[in-house]
Amino acid sequence: MPEKTRRTPRQGRAEATVAAIFDATFQLLEAEGLDCLTTNRIAQRAGVSIGTLYQYFSGKSAILAAMAQARAEAARSRIAETLIAAPQLGSVRPIVQALMTTFEGTPETRKVLLDALFAAGGDAVMLHHHQAFLAAIAGRAELQLDLSPESLFVLTHAVAGLLRAAAAEPDLSLSPAVLEDEFVLLMESYLSALIARGRSG
Template sequence: MTEKTRRTPRQSRSEATVEAILEAAFQLLEAGGVEALTTNHIAERAGVSVGTLYQYFGGKQAILAGLAQKRAEAARDRIAEIVIANSSVGRPELGAVRLIVRTLATAFEGSPATRRALLDALTAEGGDDVVMRNHVTFFDMIAGKAALGFDLSPEAGFVLTHAVVGLLRAATIESDLALEPQALEDELVRLMEAYISALLVARSG
């Protein structure tokens, strides 16, 4: 089945089917890893036929990419809400930085192997365009709704949206370092608060 004829989940039943497929994939990924994951196993766990599964997804990698994209979008939307809710005229709430970092750090739940598989699938499916699209969408979402208190140049916006994501991705890839999650969160918060403070100083100066 071609991508053009593959269904999109517009009706509630279709959405439920897609959700069941994605959840089944996550459960099996956690249990046996990406090597043991097959579309037959996913369909069986989801309670659908393999034919039904292929009406929505092109294969295992597309399912993993769909799961990763869904979670990335949920994290993006949540961060937009945090930024809008915690900004005020003249100065954003720096305390919101920890909420943002934690949201990014927990966007892909599961074991390190599961997070790595999801990131790999997302990159393979959409490449760097995935990050760029979420970057653009995020700033569209907060435009006119968040008083950041500093000049948000394209360069500053790039750093703000890519620094934590890039470091978290590196931590997932370099899992042998066994970085302690709370300590890593503290360091990322320190990094972002220092950068935002510097932007506020530059604006006031």
């Protein structure tokens, strides 16, 4: 799992400081890229002292990992809300949209954050965040869908792997709208096949 912040941002002031650090980091990534990103520049852009920054994070890698973790958790919350509001197969598209917008910004920024997420916790991090909606899908009585560990692995890693590959290959100039349609087709087709197999078994 990503490295925890050194000080838990429970109070409003601390939360605001961490948010400012995240915003500054994102702005610098967008403007200048990872090579120019330093803790000194982050602190300056965030309007905090370097000492304050180090009270919360051990360094640049820890900031990036925490940013990625926070964005992944936000996406997971959106997915859970989607499933609660519309627990049908048609809710796959909002799930895909939440996954595709987990990391905003340029392809380079998205790649940096995805790399930070995987570097901090490996593939298990993405699996952990997707299990929330996978578990909800599996528990829907009307679908009677029982996802085995193998099915969970295939579905989760297919989505995670393709998202990561898309971020890593900006030169392909993939259309986000078309890619969204393809993700929906992939997930719906696989889930439909699992449902059909379960009914015939």
